Amino acid sequence: MKIIIGNKNYSSWSLRAWLAAREGGFNFGEIDIPLFRPDSRERILSHSPSGKVPCLNDNGVLVWDSLAIGEYLAEKQPALLPADPVARATARAVSAEMHAGFRDLRTHMPMNIRKDYRGFGRSPDVDEDIARIIAIWNDCRARFGAGGPYLFGHFTLADAAFAPVCFRCKTYGLEVNGAAGDYLATMLANKHMQEWEAAARAETESIAEEDLYG
Ligand SMILES: N[C@@H](CCC(=O)N[C@@H](CS)C(=O)NCC(=O)O)C(=O)O
Structure with missing residues (x-):
């Protein structure tokens, strides 16, 4: 593979x-x-x-x-999706919402792991996207997260879908509190996220079109 x-x-x-x-x-x-x-x-x-x-x-x-x-x-x-059908449908729904939406966040806060862009990219539309994502995280944690620290307890495709947002929270210095904040900390401490981050930091290519704020 x-x-x-x-x-x-x-x-x-x-x-x-x-x-x-x-x-x-x-x-x-x-x-x-x-x-x-x-x-x-x-x-x-x-x-x-x-x-x-x-x-x-x-x-x-x-x-x-x-x-x-x-x-x-x-x-x-199969462990990449929740076993319970309602949780599984919700995991697919939030993954699809992430896949198809949040255009303002994507446009003004592209993933850029190496940069420190704290304070950049904010606007009412971007803030609305961020608020919706935090609401999703809180809702999934509260309804389906009892079995572990991820959105549906153990790691699923829904966590993979939101992984780039977690790196954006770090790059753009977004404040995330409560259950959503704990979830963000879990994701940023995940060993495979850290493996990816270390490899991103070791890359030497820059893409000027993606380095929006210098
Ligand atoms: N909906 C696609 C989006 C894939 C996508 O846009 N990939 C970008 C890189 S992140 C790409 O391949 N860009 C190269 C190009 O468009 O020439 C997916 O989920 O895989």
């Missing part, structure tokens, strides 16, 4: 798939393709039919788009 990913500092979609695979205990290799280079598109297309990363290649079976990759991994490792 191989996962084709972009720069660890910037590629939030790649992080979701990679983290789900790590947390699912899969043995996989990585193909790293730096984004925003003249040859990036051609290189990605040689692995991924959508021309986007992440893409999973499981012995010739290609799965692209982070949501589909997560579902594919969960078919092989």
